[in-house]
Amino acid sequence: MxxxxxxxxxxxxxxxxxxxxxxxxxxxxxxxxxxxxxxxxxxxxxxNAGARALASSRSNIIALMIPLRTDMYVPVMMEIAIAVATTARTHGYDVLLLTGEEGPDAVRRVTGSGLADAMIVMDVELEDERLPLLRGTDQPSVLIGLPADTGGLTCVDLDFGATGALCVEHLARLGHHDIAVIGEAPAVYERHTGFAERTLDGLRARARELGLGVLHRPYEGGYDAMALTLGRIFDERPGTTGFVVQNEAAVEPLLALLRQQGRAVPEDVSVVAICPDQVAVQASVRLTSVAIPAQEMGRYAVEHLVAKLEGRGSDDVVLIAPELTVRASTGPAPTAP
Amino acid sequence: MxxxxxxxxxxxxxxxxxxxxxxxxxxxxxxxxxxxxxxxxxxxxxxNAGARALASSRSNIIALMIPLRTDMYVPVMMEIAIAVATTARTHGYDVLLLTGEEGPDAVRRVTGSGLADAMIVMDVELEDERLPLLRGTDQPSVLIGLPADTGGLTCVDLDFGATGALCVEHLARLGHHDIAVIGEAPAVYERHTGFAERTLDGLRARARELGLGVLHRPYEGGYDAMALTLGRIFDERPGTTGFVVQNEAAVEPLLALLRQQGRAVPEDVSVVAICPDQVAVQASVRLTSVAIPAQEMGRYAVEHLVAKLEGRGSDDVVLIAPELTVRASTGPAPTAP
DNA sequence: CAGGGGCGTCGAAGCGCTTCGACAGCTTTT
DNA sequence: AAAAGCTGTCGAAGCGCTTCGACGCCCCTG
The missing domain is CATH 1.10.260.40 (lambda repressor-like DNA-binding domains)
Structure with a gap:
């Protein structure tokens, strides 16, 4: 050596x-x-990295905590991770991969040992156990996601409230009056990850302003579950012509069943999805969608941290404005026969 | 502190x-x-991690190089990454996330700086530029995937040859005679990642032994492309009743179009997929499939490295035996009318 | 009862780097 | 012409830990 x-x-x-x-x-x-x-x-x-870290008390490493569970938004997580890694490298940093499994202990370990200079935390819950620790350390951190109390923290996320609003606005402009929301699995709402509720709140508020009817149904399971859900939606609101889907697993079942029931997309019903572009493009109907800006969030997180480590920058919450891409799954509401 | x-x-x-x-x-x-x-x-x-690393010349970090591109096997990559991270933690190691972007330079940097004690390399190409470096260092490494020459290296991978064979065997046992293989995108074959070819070789060899006909078609694109592909397959071999799919993006288009053409799965045609279980279970027909043992590979890689770092263990190539799970997409070949 | 051998603890010497103060040799200012 | 200020370089002091040899103590053996 x-x-x-x-x-x-x-x-x-x-x-x-x-x-x-x-x-x-x-x-x-x-x-x-x-x-x-x-x-x-x-x-x-x-x-030598160790010697450098010891002498300068800087490791040039950014820790990234990703959720352990692989049941949701996997491509998004992956995209964020990759964006973080590549952006970090352009600034001379490496990335340490931590899983959510260790929870608060991981935060303690990393800040205590000087393993990393800063930290990016994904999959933040409303009352996350890690928050007090992050607030209590002078090591900079960025959350990807929004907890209940953002005081003293830096956060980035898609503006899910605006996203929900944007989806209804798009449907309203096309003349749709009754809208069904196919949401995440009930567990997601119970876990209070926040983003699902925020979407719904934004969506409902805007729908009320615009005088639209909204039906919300969480979704989990297979085709049977979707058939049941759809059946109940059309029973309760036969005039439903607009769908907002915030659940990757629901996309194909929904499209398949609508097709099977003779409801053409977008002639009879319109579907707006909130999902990564990849999913929207690969679906059996190219979906009008609001994308999760994974890359942007990853990049922002790293750049904010680097700025902080260099003595610039400050705490704040950045909500990224949603962008709706019109594809083939939305069109004018059918005129009453 | x-x-x-x-x-x-x-x-x-x-x-x-x-x-x-x-x-x-x-x-x-x-x-x-x-x-x-x-x-x-x-x-x-x-x-303090730095001091420890300096004094002991051990960082207790394992580097994980993941591919930059997010077009293929994303859930598998993610699962491997998570398995690596969690397994590493149980042995007292942390994981450094490197993207393939830097290529050989990343290897040099990590081995040169003592940033990590060992390295896991994913997405290995047949003639990978990183191989000479890995051979030339005394830092242990494990490849997930198989290069052309494995001499002096440790590798883990699914036995894709056996996987291909297993798929035809399953279909043969059910009485199918003509089989179509929907493969990865042409780019994957051109990139010579190896696994796609190995699957095909194993599959063809076994098919020859069993006297089955095989048609192989790479696939890329949307529903239109699949319609074209299917059309040509049935033109050329009208008696095709068995499908082997090795391409996550092809699954839904294939199922949708078969349905649309009035070919029921599994009554008229059977489909075997080579894909993560998640994909197989979430498809519109629960797919009979051979899973990619992502967790197992990740765990094995780490455990092998830890053994090596502790002075045990040796170089070798481990091919994990494929396991076929029968679900709802395969059944007896239809008897001629 | 003397000598040998564990066991448990300590002191000191680095590991390879960063960083601070010092200083030699210039140039610029007064 | 002396004072002041730069610029470029060096030496030395640590950063917090691991690890090696040393050593005191107690127990066992002959």
Whole structure:
């Protein structure tokens, strides 16, 4: 293993000079710099991460806590993780992958050991156990998602309230009057992850303003469950012509059953989905949808942390404005026969 | 920040004693151990990762290189990543997330800097640029996937050859004679990732032995593309009654179009998928499938590395035997009318 | 009862790097 | 012409931990 000292010797300078060449924290003459860089290349030198971390009390690592469960939004999680990793690298940081399993202990461990300089927390619950710890440490962190109390925290998320509103607005503009919302599994609502409720609240509020009727049904299970759900929706509100789906697993069953019941999409009913673009594009009808801006959130989180670590930046909550992409699943409401 | 020295002082022992309590590398009397542990708890001590890494030249970190592209097997990647992270934790390791983007440079950086003690590499290509580096370092590594030359490397993967064979066997036993394989996108075959070819080879060999006809079609695109593909398959081999699908994106289009053409699954045609269980279960027909043992591979990789780091274990290639789960998409071949 | 051998503990020497103060040799200012 | 200020470099002090050799103590053996 090549050390700083060896590089210094090879270049005929002192160790500190090499260090300053590497960090750029003091000015170095062009000739010296070149000589050192040459030596580094020639010897194939890589600074030792541990020594660096010890001496500078900076690990150049950002911790990313992803949820353990793989039942929801997997592609989104993955996309965020990848965006975080690539963005971090462009700023000279590496990413440590933590699972939600350890919970608050992971936060304690990472902040306590100096393993990471900062932390990104995904899958935040409304009353998350990790929040007090994050507030109590001076290590910067960003939540992806929104807890009940955001005081003293930095958060990014899609503006799910606006998303819900945007979906009804789109349907209303097309002339739809009765709207059904196919939501996440009941467990998601019970877990109080927040985003599901926020969507619904935003959607309902806007629907009320626009004078639309809304029926909300959580969904879980297979085709049978969807058949049941649909049956009940049309029993209760036969005039339902607009659907908002916030549940990846519900997309195909919904489309298949509508087709099977002779309700054409988008001629008879319109469907708006809240899902990753990949899902929207791969569905059997290309879905008009509001995308989850996974990349954007990942990138923002890292950039915010880097700014904080460099002494810039401050706490705040950033809600990303939803964007609705019109595809083939929405159209004008059918005129009464 | 609490240091070892402070704990030592608080407990009235020397720093080295505290260190030995922590590592267990020398025997410590029960009373001393208790006193030290008590102090650790009371002061909320966490060993500093950098100092530890520097002094012991062990970072207790395993690097995981995941592919950058998110177009294929996303849930599998995610599952592996999570399995790796959780298994690593049970052995006292953390996981560093690297994307394939950096390629060989990432390998150099990690091995050179001592950032990680070992490395797991996913999405291995047949002639992967990273292989020479992995062979050339004394840092242990495990590949998830199989390159062309496995000499001097440790690899885990599903036995895709056997998987292909298993699929035809299942269909043959049910009386099917003509089989169509819906494969990955052409790009996957061109990229020579290996697994797709291996599946096909195993499948074809077994089909030849059993006297079955096989038609292979890569698939990419939407419903239209699938309609075209299916049309050509039935034109060329009207008697096709068995399908093997190795492409997550192809599953729903295939099922939808078969349904639409009046071919009932499994009464008229049988479908076997090679995909994660989640996909098989959520499809509109619960699919008979061979699962990708993501968790098992992740766990194996970590355990192998830990063994190596502890001086046990050796290089070898482990192919996990495929397991076929019968669900609702396969049945006896229809008898000729 | 002396000598040998565990066991449990300690002190000290680094691990490879960053960073602070010092200082030599300049240039600029007064 | 002396004082002041830069610029570029160096030496040395640590960062918090691991680990090796040393050593005191007690128990066992001959």
């Amino acid at each position: 090549v050390t700083l000292a060896e590089v210094a010797q090879h270049a005929g300078v002192s160790a500190s000079t090499v260090s300053y060449v590497l960090s750029g924290k003091r000015s170095i003459s062009a000739t010296t710099r070149q000589r050192v860089e040459e030596s580094i290349r020639e010897l194939g030198y890589h600074p | 609490v240091t070892l020295a402070e704990v030592a002082q608080h407990a009235g022992v020397s720093a080295s004693t505290v260190s030995y309590v922590l590592s267990g590398k020398r025997s410590i009397s029960a009373t001393t151990r208790q006193r030290v542990e008590e102090s650790i708890r009371e002061l909320g001590y966490h060993p």
